[in-house]
Amino acid sequence: MNDILEGMFSAFHLIISLDKDLLEIILLSLKVTLSAVLIASLIAMPFGAWLAVSRFRFRRMTIAILNALMGLPPVVVGLIVYILLSRSGPLGVLNLLFTPTAMIIAQVIIITPLIASISHQAIRDLWAEYHDLLISLNASKTQRIFTLIKDGKRSLLTASLAGFGRAIGEVGAIMIVGGNVDQLTRTLTTAIALETGKGDFAFALALGFILIALAILVNLAIHSISKTERASTW
Amino acid sequence: MVETILPLKVENAHISKRGKTIIGPVTFDITKQGFTTIIGPNGSGKTTLLKMMHGLERPKEGTLNWNCDLELARLHQAYVFQTPILLRRSVIENMIYPLRLKGMKHQQAFAKAKEWLEQINLLEASDLSAKILSGGEKQKLAIARALAPNPEVVFLDEPTTNLDGTSTREIETLLKKAIQTKTKIIMTTHDMGQAKRLSDEVMFVYRGKIHEFSAASSFFNKPDSVEAKAFLKGDILE
Ligand SMILES: Nc1ncnc2c1ncn2[C@@H]1O[C@H](COP(=O)(O)OP(=O)(O)O)[C@@H](O)[C@H]1O
Ligand SMILES: [Mg+2]
Numbered sequence: 001m002n003d004i005l006e007g008m009f010s011a012f013h014l015i016i017s018l019d020k021d022l023l024e025i026i027l028l029s030l031k032v033t034l035s036a037v038l039i040a041s042l043i044a045m046p047f048g049a050w051l052a053v054s055r056f057r058f059r060r061m062t063i064a065i066l067n068a069l070m071g072l073p074p075v076v077v078g079l080i081v082y083i084l085l086s087r088s089g090p091l092g093v094l095n096l097l098f099t100p101t102a103m104i105i106a107q108v109i110i111i112t113p114l115i116a117s118i119s120h121q122a123i124r125d126l127w128a129e130y131h132d133l134l135i136s137l138n139a140s141k142t143q144r145i146f147t148l149i150k151d152g153k154r155s156l157l158t159a160s161l162a163g164f165g166r167a168i169g170e171v172g173a174i175m176i177v178g179g180n181v182d183q184l185t186r187t188l189t190t191a192i193a194l195e196t197g198k199g200d201f202a203f204a205l206a207l208g209f210i211l212i213a214l215a216i217l218v219n220l221a222i223h224s225i226s227k228t229e230r231a232s233t234w
Numbered sequence: 235m236v237e238t239i240l241p242l243k244v245e246n247a248h249i250s251k252r253g254k255t256i257i258g259p260v261t262f263d264i265t266k267q268g269f270t271t272i273i274g275p276n277g278s279g280k281t282t283l284l285k286m287m288h289g290l291e292r293p294k295e296g297t298l299n300w301n302c303d304l305e306l307a308r309l310h311q312a313y314v315f316q317t318p319i320l321l322r323r324s325v326i327e328n329m330i331y332p333l334r335l336k337g338m339k340h341q342q343a344f345a346k347a348k349e350w351l352e353q354i355n356l357l358e359a360s361d362l363s364a365k366i367l368s369g370g371e372k373q374k375l376a377i378a379r380a381l382a383p384n385p386e387v388v389f390l391d392e393p394t395t396n397l398d399g400t401s402t403r404e405i406e407t408l409l410k411k412a413i414q415t416k417t418k419i420i421m422t423t424h425d426m427g428q429a430k431r432l433s434d435e436v437m438f439v440y441r442g443k444i445h446e447f448s449a450a451s452s453f454f455n456k457p458d459s460v461e462a463k464a465f466l467k468g469d470i471l472e
Contacts, residue, residue, distance in 0.1 A: 126322075133319040135290060137332050138308050147331075151322045 007205025014206050021183075026210065029187040032100055032174070033167045036107035037115075041160050044112045048119030048159075049145040049152075052127045063120070069113035074106075078173030081106045085177065098179040103187075106173040111163035118162055122155035123148050157226050161219055168215055188214070239300045239307040239386050240418060241265040242287060247296035249282055249442075257282050257442045259296060264387075264420065269413055271429045271450075272422040274439035275471045280422040281316065281391055283439060287420065288313045288389050309336075312380035316391040318372045325367065326351060326360040328375060332383050350378040354408065370401025377405060381412055388412065390421040394428065406432060426466070430454060438462045440471065 014022055051062065083089050085097040085105075096102045126148050134144050149156065171189035178185035180194060188211045195204035241263050248258035257279045264270065264287070272280045285291040286298070288311055300307035312332075321328050329347035334340065351357040354374040359367065367375060373393055380388055390409075394402040409419055409432065423429055429436060433450035438459070445459040457463050465471055 130319065130321070132290060132315060133321075136288065136313040136315075137335055139335055143335060147321075 003201045003205060006202040008209060010202045011206035011209040015210065022207075022210075024183060025186055025188055025191055025207075026214065028100065028185070029168065029189070029211075030214070032103045032107065032187060033164060035104045036111060036167050037160055037164045039104070040108045040112040040115050040163055041156075043108070044114075044116035044163075045119045045149055045156055045159070046145060048116045048121075049123045049148050050141075051116075051120050052123040052148070053141065053144050063117075066113050066117050066120070070117055072110060072113065073172070074110050074170050075172035075176065077109050078106055078176030081109065081173070081177045097177065098181055098185060100178070100185060102177040103174040103185060106177045107167045107170060110170060110173060111167050114166055115159045115163040118159035119152075119156055122152050122159065126152045126155075154226050157222060161222060164218060165215060168218075169211065239302055239310045240267075241301060242387075243297075243299045244287070245297050245299075247286060247293040247298060249286060249291055249293050255442055257286065258293070260442075260444050261296075262437070262444060262447055264418070266434075267413075267416055267418050268434035269409070269432050270418075270420045270435050270437060271433040272420065272437045272439055273424060273426070273429050273465075275465065276424065278439045279442040280439050282442075284313075284389050284391055284420065284422055310386040312383065312385040312388045314373075314376050314380050314388070314390040314393055316393075316395065318376035320364040320367075320372060320375065323364060324361050325356055325364050325375060328364050329379055329382060332379060336383050346382060350382050354378050354404070370397045370404070373397060373401065374405060374408070377408055381408070381417070384415075385417065387418045387420065390419065392422050392424070394423070394425065402428070438465065440465070 051059070051066075081102065082097065084091045085094065085102055086092055087097070096105070127144075130144075130148065130151075134147065139147065169189060171193055174185070174187060175190050175193060178187070178190065180186055180190040186194075188207050192204045192207045192211070195201075195207065243263050245261050246259040247261075249256050260283070272283060274280055282291055286293055289304070289308060290313070321331060323331070326344070326347050329350055330340075330343045333343035333346060338346070348357065348360070351360055354377075356367075356371060356375060356378075359371070364372070364375065377390070377393060380390075393409075394405055397405070406428070409421070413419060421432070430450070433453075435448065436446070436450050436453040437444055438446040438453070438457070438461070440461045446453060446457060446462045448458075453462070454466070457466055461471060
């Protein structure tokens with residue numbers, strides 16, 4: 001209990017003093033996670049929509065695999081990305097190991113199935129509503145997907161937020177591929193792991209509170225954006 | 235470019251679902267311009283027949299041929315569903331959508347959409363979400379959206395069922411105007427008065443079969459089949 005109080009106090013203190021190192025850590029966390037969410041959304045949403053409007057032989061199996069991939073253990077993803085990017089690995093020449101880019105790659109792999117699966121469900125419901133109209137209007141498959149993504153944007157935003165939530169709190173994979181290098185690849189979560197290891201619970205907890213606050217802030221910001229949109233259109 | 239996608243020739247078409255015959259076998263031609271109504275009691279197969287002509291239902295047997303290949307014919311038809319399917323967008327965006335799908339430039343589509351909205355008295359509602367419209371307004375929007383790309387054939391499934399007199403009259407006016415611009419209209423209804431007001435020819439469907447298909451005047455004055463006679467007299471048909 002004492003530790004928690006001390007952590008809150010210390011978090012408050014850290015934020016007020018706006019420590020430069022802390023700011024860097026926060027910005028890197030945001031940069032890595034938001035980039036990963038953006039890239040994963042660009043892959044996952046069209047895929048989820050395509051899955052909703054397509055009928056093919058292994059559709060059910062694809063959906064089952066997608067749902068299973070949602071539960072990928074981040075450490076395993078980290079390990080695989082590490083092996084691929086390490087100097088002797090197939091992508092070693094790119095020299096990406098222990099860079100923010102490597103962390104983004106790992107997070108994209110972790111959250112793409114999650115965003116795709118939630119998008120698929122949302123788009124499937126909208127497709128049931130639009131199906132007869134779009135068939136009647138001869139919309140091509142690309143036009144159907146585009147229309148569904150456009151009109152399903154609010155539920156798709158929820159999918160992105162779920163991805164954001166998973167990525168911002170993730171530590172296992174980015175620790176392995178980023179290496180938790182000070183001023184280069186240290187994020188809130190890897191810093192928390194480090195401080196906990198060193199026994200500085202108050203500081204670790206302070207970072208934890210900042211992480212939670214950040215997650216809440218981003219959610220609120222995105223919800224308020226989507227609300228203003230709802231008032232003017234649907 | 236073909237002059238016309240009509241006639242539509244249907245031969246021995248048959249639709250069954252879960253082993254039960256729903257349509258057919260039916261053979262008929264949709265030839266001339268003007269207003270064709272499909273009447274018949276509930277559950278007789280009017281919707282299924284209409285969807286089959288438009289290509290939303292595939293016949294298990296039999297053939298369906300337009301005056302050109304199917305893909306081209308599909309581009310010159312529109313279908314208005316019994317319960318309007320509107321996009322989760324504003325009123326004007328609903329109008330614009332099919333025009334843009336057909337490749338019209340945004341400016342042009344926007345101007346055309348406005349013309350139509352003015353005609354159906356919804357110009358002021360342009361930027362409102364389509365879902366807040368009343369039932370009659372939704373149906374008018376759906377019909378205007380179908381007519382705006384200037385299709386040669388328009389299918390309508392009971393467009394005025396559940397609507398009040400004012401909306402019904404507005405919609406009938408809209409359809410009569412479309413007829414004047416050489417649009418072919420094929421509409422189901424179970425409103426006998428409406429069928430009399432609008433039809434050039436009448437198709438009477440009962441239990442999935444076409445019992446009569448003739449000019450409106452002869453159908454209403456001296457129907458041939460026993461079923462049609464009973465239906466017109468107001469007897470209960472099952
Ligand atoms: N998907 C379906 N599965 C089984 N039966 C159906 C299906 N759709 C329609 N039917 C049946 O087909 C018959 C004709 O339906 P419908 O074409 O909607 O008639 P109408 O429009 O004249 O009321 C009805 O008996 C209906 O119950
Ligand atoms: Mg019907």
